[in-house]
Structure formats: structure tokens, C-alpha cells
Amino acid sequence: MAIIEVKNLAKQYPLPDNKSESFFAVDGISLAIEEGEIFGILGPNGAGKTTTLEMLEGLTDIDGGTAFIDGIDVSKEPYKVKEIIGVQLQANEYFDNLSLLELLTLFAALYSREVDAEDLLDKVNLLEKARAKPGNLSGGQKQRFSIACALVNDPKVLFLDEPTTGLDPQAKRNLWDLVLELNKSGMTIVLTTHNMEEAEILCQRIAIMDHGKVVAEDTPQNLILQHAAEPPTAPLHGNIEDVFLALTGHGLRD
């Protein structure tokens, strides 16, 4: 059963250089994300990935269409949705003066909950940093801490926005392990990424977005079979990057 149901979702923004006209950052997309799966949203910069997530998270108003998470209408009851989702944003700065333990306790308080903060830190492999300040963490540690913050309310759905951007290979693998582990416990995970390998390894299903529309949606294997440049003489020739480029073209994006 789909835990996230999106129908004809749309978001309009005024054009940056001509405020009187607007364009669709997200242009009527429909998605059905199954409970317990890792769902990847791929797309070049400006394709509408982050805007889609922000609408689902209640950060941005929905201009058209509907979105339901676990049967709750996102535009009608955003606060109810917030109770059951965990969110990791692209920007991950926190209050400088609090330790990781204190921050997790604070985030739990925002949900009127109490958490075992040490247990959470242990889960993301940061227990030895419990008393450190977020400013003193490395990139990978920061991302893992962001995920820990997103877990304080024991969410049904976890949104990760480009979780591995800027990480070194070790930190990236480490984070993948964490995501797979969380998924194994039954958590539905929706992530955006530019990293094709990441999409292939982590995601059970992928949606590729371009110009605000979903241009393809399937399992990585099926997408490769259908869209990889070379005709498939052997099963699974090529990779998701070939699919991505075949679908979105080679033109540079900003």
C-alpha cells in the first residue's frame, strides 16, 4: 500500500528576471511511494526535486494537486504530517552553543517527546561526539547527526535531501549503510540525489525529474533495460548514469 500518494502536484514561482510572469517549478507530478521502500528522486539542478520534497514536508504551499502521507492530507493538516515525518534538509546548521546530546533533547522537545539521545547517537555512530558542538563535526558526521535529529520522533517516513553531496567515499559508504539499516527496520525513505551509484545501490525505485515533470519512474534495473544508450545485447548493460543522460540530455545546467 502506498504511504505517500501524490497526484498532479504543482508549484508555481515567479520568474527570477520577470516577476510578473511565473513558471512551474513542479508541473503536475504524480507519485505513489510504497511503505517500506527507499525511493529516489533524481534530476538535474532546478528540476524540482527539492521543491517536491518541501511541499511534502509542509515547508512550501502546494499550488495544485494533492499529496497524502499515511492517509493525511498535507495541505490540510500539515502539523499532523510533521508528527510522522523526519526531515534532513540540505542546509544543516544548528545552534552553535549546544552539544549534540542537548540538541537531540531539544528536537525531541519540539515533538513533546523524550528520547534516549545517547542511543540515537549510537545508532548514527556518533556516540563519542556526544558532547561536541555541531560546528566541530566533519561533513559526514554532520550529515549523520542531521539524520539523528530527523529520527527523534521515530518517523514513518524519512526525507533526505542530497544526503551525500560533498562527502568523501568513506563517509558516503558509511551513510549508505545507515540508510539501508534504517530501511531494514521498516522505515520508508525518500531521498534526492545527483549520485547515480547511490540511486542504483540504495533505491528500490527511482523517479527521474526534469523541468518540473517526472520523465521516468521504475526500478533501476528496468530503467537501464529501457533507456541505457546501447541496445542491451546482454542484460543490464550500462548504468543509471547512461539512463539519466539519455533522459535529460547532455546540456549543462546551472
Next chain:
Amino acid sequence: MPSKLQLHLARVFLKIFLRDRQSIFFSLFFPIIFMTVFGFVNDGEQNAIKIGIVNNSNSAAAMDFTQLLIDDPLFNVSPGEEAQLRDELVEGDQTMVLVLPETFVAQNEGSELRLLVDAAQVQQLGLIMPVLQQALISIEREFRSIEPMFTLAVEDVKARSQRYLDFLLPGLMAFTLMQLSIAGSGFNIVEFRRKGILKRLFVTPIQPRDFISAIVMARMTIVLIQLSVLIAFAVLMLDVRILGNFAAFYFVIMLGTFIFLCLGFCLGSIAKTQQAVMAVGNIIIFPQIFLSGVFYPIDSMPELIQPIARILPLSFVSTAMREIANSGASLLSIAPSLLGIGVWFVVAFVLATRLFVWKEVAN
């Protein structure tokens, strides 16, 4: 009443704010310097009038005259040559220069004393001339051995003398609490936004009013501590007296802090960048410095401005604080000010919660 969630959040924010010791300390720096300067400059004593004297006569009378002037505590006399004293007058080192003519003979015929003044100090001269005239008359009496017809027997009834500092302190406290509060909430909001912290908070189910209440409670605690330090400094080091009830004084301080914290929130919601918050903040702060009776009474302002000046939030707060501190007024007797404070209290809180919309402020 604050909810358990609000109290918990307030404790966390208090912890965050308290760890920023530098800014807590340095924000006290300016008011303390300010008070100290006013405490020393205006210690109630008149400064002696600096007067240069040029004695062109060698007569004994001229020497006596000079000596009598030197003995007068109202004057700080420096004898010298005319050219040099003229220069000093121009430099501003002398207030005036008195030139005794060569024919300084005081017997029965009057002699003309030349008085050199700097026209730039005309206002001061208006005050000083009568003092000088008076001094000349009493010197003349002494020369001629005339007893004055009238003497004034001054009797001190020990009424509390009010120094400018006593007048200034409540206003300065009110002004300081405004600045600390507006900066405390407004600047924090903008900083939280810049770091993306507001956005992160917005994806949790926290309601704006809980967030605002928590920040207000935490920041109010800090401001109360800061003001207590200033008040202790004023009372212990500068001998400023607070006549009224201390609890009433703090009650007004707390209401005032609340108002300006909420206005700071409005500011943080409207202004999107640190530069903008400075500019808009100055629009709120500057007129109130001059119009709210902080440094001089509203009664002494042009009549046209007075009605506007009186309804500014800082006017109500500083007036209430001044009446309690200087006149020992009770809360009941400052009801009009409290009413004004109450209206601003509601207006500021409603505005703050209306303007602080997560979707708007977080992005």
C-alpha cells in the same frame, strides 16, 4: 500560563543565550560607561568660572582686588599678560578675561574694567555675568567698608537633592532594556534564519506561539540579569537612589522587556538580512531615544511633538520607571502609564505572533 513545552524550550534557549557570554558582557559596557561619565560630570557642584586677569596697574588696590577675586570660590583665576590670555580665551581655556586699567584707583570715582569674552559662549555668559557683577559689588563693599543692607540666611531643609544622574538612571534603564530586548529577539531571529535553523524548526510540529514564548522567556531572564547588574552598579558605585518599591520597579521592567522583545520579533520577521534588521531597528530605536523623555523631560519638547512622544512605548515605560525611582510612586499612582504599557503589551504580542508566520520567516 506558559505550558510545559514552552518552559522546557525556554530553558534550552536560556542555555544557548547564556553560553554567549561575550555579547552579554559587552552589551553592558556602554550603559556602564555612560552612567559613570554622567555620574562624574554632573556631581551637583558648579564648576568654578575660569577667568583670566590682566593687572595693568601697580596700585595696592588693584592687588587687593585681584586677591579678593582669587579668594572667591566661584572663580578660578589665572593672572597673566593680555596677549597670552586672549589666546587662551580663543582656545576656550578661559571663559573670560578681565583687564584692570592702569589707573585703577578705587577712591570714589569709578573705573572702567574691560571684559574680554568669546561671543561663541554667549549663552554661558548670560549665566556668568550676574555672578561676576555680584562679585564686583561685594568687593566694592569691602573696599568701601559698607555693610550690605540685606543678607540671606540660607537654611537647608535637607530636601532630597536630585542630581541629573538620578533623573537619568530610570530613563537610561528603560532605554537599555529596549535595546537589549530588540537586539535580543530581532537579531537572533535573523541569525537563525540565515543559518537555516528556522527552516529546520519549521519541519517539526512546533507552533509559532510556543517558539516565540520560549524565546521571550529566555531572553527576558537574560535582560533582567543584565539590568540588575546595571542597577546594582548605579546604586552601589554611583549612589543613585531608587525611592519607590523595588518590586514595582521590576514589574515595569518586565512588562517593558516583553513589549520590546515582541517588537524585536516583528522586526526579525520583516527584515530578512542582518543589514536590514539594523536599518529597520534604528527606525524604531532612534526616534524613541530623543522623544521618550529618556534624557530630558517630555514637557520640555515642542508642544506639537508632545502628544506623539507621549504614546511611544518607551515613553510609557521610562515615565513609569522614573516616577517609581524618583518620586517613590506606587503602581496605583502610575496607572495611566501602566494602561499605556498594557495597550502596547497586547499590540506588540499580537503583532509578533501575526507577523511570525513559519512559511514566511523560514524561507
